[in-house]
Amino acid sequence: MYNDDYVETYDLLMRSRGKAYRTQALGVVREIRERLPEAASLLDLGTGTGLHAQFFAEEFDDLVGADISADMMALAAKRVPGMATLRVDARAEIDLGRTFDAISCLWVIPHLESADEFEALIAGLLKHLNPGGVLVIEPWYGPDEFHDGYVAGDRMSKENGGAIVRLSHARRIGAARIEMVVHHAVADPGEGLREFTEQVRLSLFTREQLAACFASAGAVAEHVERDSFAWGLWVARAAA
Ligand SMILES: C[S@@+](CC[C@H](N)C(=O)[O-])C[C@H]1O[C@@H](n2cnc3c(N)ncnc32)[C@H](O)[C@@H]1O
Incomplete structure (x- = not known):
């Protein structure tokens, strides 16, 4: 899905933007422990490069990271040595x-x-929870919150002395779909300059839509507002 260049850039970008991975991971752990204090196993679906999972590993001996991208998980496995990985x-x-x-x-x-x-997905994940198990989902922009034509620009430093410049442009391609084009220019001291472009399509869901989906999937879910998550979190439980 993503090539090595993209994975490296994604990882650098998230770290250079100072995203509060530790705070977020501990926040997720708190949601879990408040509902199931003895929770011992965690599946982190869409684990990416393991930036949350590195902190989940301090809390859960039985930790599995899953992702569609084998390249993302290769970096996650390096970052979180005790974590099992699964392509899902x-x-x-x-x-x-x-x-x-x-x-x-x-x-x-x-x-x-x-x-x-x-x-x-919710129905499938509920089947993978033990009785009383906890599901924590982070939502994203709703259709009314997305800024059509949103542009971002970042410059990142590489450990080898190189640099990456990343430019993105996102536009609406439907009432609830956006297309983001991401252009990267990479400079490595030994190899020189190269460029690559990625394109990704993403969906925008309303809170009401998500609530209805949880209900249809048979989940009792609540949306909680949390400082470290701009769109809050959805927390659902499997029947005890
Ligand atoms: C924006 S990243 C989020 C990574 C990490 N969870 C975080 O919060 O930083 C999205 C992740 O979802 C993964 N992903 C995208 N589509 C997926 C799918 N259909 N199944 C599983 N993982 C998927 C991507 O490979 C990527 O690692």
Whole structure:
């Protein structure tokens, strides 16, 4: 899905923007422990490069990171040596052959194409929770919150003395879909300059849509506002 260049850039970008991974991870752990203090196993779906998982590993001995991208997970496995990794497509039927006390799915749902996919994902994840297990999902922009034509520009320093400049432009391509084009220019001391461009389509869900999907999937879910998550968190529980 993503090439090595993209993975390196994504990881550098998130770290250079100072995203509060530790605070966020501990916030997710708090949501889990408040509901299931003895939770011992966690599946982090859409783990990316393991930036949250490195902190989840301090709390859960039984930690599995899952993602559609093998390249993302290769970096996650390096960062979180004790974590098992699994290649999983959140848009397909999930059957992992085991269950967990908790599942986190952070900043992944915009990659789904429709509310139906979200509902199917929730139903699939509920089947992977132990009784009383906790599901924590981070939402993203709703259709009314997205700024059409949103532009971002970042400059990142590489450990080898190189640099990456990243420019992105996102535009609406439907009432609840956006297309983001991301242009990268990479400079490495030994190799010189190169460029690459990625294009990604993302979905925008309303809070009401997500609430309806949780209900249809048979989940009792609540939306909680939390300082470290701009769009709050959805927390659902499996029946005890
Ligand atoms: C924006 S990153 C978020 C990573 C991390 N959870 C975080 O909060 O920083 C989205 C992640 O979801 C993964 N992803 C996208 N589509 C997916 C799918 N259909 N199934 C599983 N993972 C997916 C991507 O590979 C990427 O690692």
